[in-house]
Amino acid sequence: MNFLKSPWPWYVAGPLIGLSVPLLMLIGNKALGISSSLRHICAACLPGKIPFFQYDWKKESWNLWFAGGIALGALLVLLFLGNGEPVALNPSTISALKANGVQEFDELLPGDIFNWGNAFNGIGLLFFVAGGFLVGFGTRYAGGCTSGHSIYGISTLQWPSLVATICFMAGGFAMTHLILPPLMRWLLL
Amino acid sequence: MKNLKFGIAGILFGIILAKAEVISWFRIQEMFRLESFHMYGVIGSAIATAMLGVLLIRTMGWRSMSGEEIVVRKKPFTKGTVIGGLLFGLGWAVTGACPGPIFAQIGSGFTVVVITLLSAIAGTWVYGKLKDRLPH
DSSP, X not given: XXXXXXXXXXXXXXXXXXXXXXXXXXXXXXXXXXXXXXXXXXXXXXXXXOGGGOSXXXXXXXXXXXXXXXXXXXXXXIIIIOOOOOOOOOHHXXXXXXXXXXXXXXXXXXXXXXXXXXXXXXXXXXXXXXXXXXXXXXXXXXXXXXXXIIIIIHHXXXXXXXHHHHHHHHHHHHIIIIIHHHHHHHHHO | OTTHHHHHHHHHHHHHHHHXXXXXXXXHHHHHTTOOSHHHHHHHHXXXXXXXXXXXXXXXXXXXXXXXXXOOOOOOOOHHXXXXXXXXXXXXXXXXXXXXXXXXXXXXXXXXXXXXXXXXXXXXXXXXXHGGGSOO
């Protein structure tokens, strides 16, 4: 029980995540990939006359069940499998983030940024609206995300997925080191 | 009901994502600051395990539960692989989430991430709308 409650080390969690690829192949001949669920939601709710959304999304509805399951799984962890401890971060990460204005380190996400009080201000515009838009637009333009490209694509030996993953990382490094720190200091300090 | 098994698979996936803390905004910052091996270990060992699983399925000639031959979905290379990849990377570092973890962050009680999800859906929609005018 102690093991279940404490955070799982990478060598436990990583292989379990990796097993989802053969698991989805065996239980339904499906390709792991979560960003597609966003496209299916568009196709279901607001297809307009856009050709990219004219397809039978119901045939892909397994993907929405999978995405909904992810939210439920995380909720189960919150309710029954959490330990209520802060994330054991590298102290240098903490001091760098503190210097950029982050104050709360006791949950999975910084509570001083990720709360409804910031839904309609500049902080929310950056962290939720702009960030989310880049995730949705970028993953679809790239044809996949961390699960579809980095895990599924690379493990099925497809070189475009390796290129995509390198670009994911390059974008992330640029944001973390160049763009985000001044924006955070401006918005949070 | 045929989708129930995918819902259960999703629940397991969500539990693992949350327990591994890969849905933590802090962990993503730590990863991009190269101050922890954790995320690299998770992603690297996930790829290695998936690779072994796929290899096993291929060498054994296993079929899916319904008896179909297992097909691998092709990931074509386009200019979008690079441009879209970079844009997603920017968003990943801001939100601390790729699409799977967006759902998991909401489930973890950070309900405000619903805005991130709606915006990601909007981003996907705008891509669909502009698709033919973008370089591919």
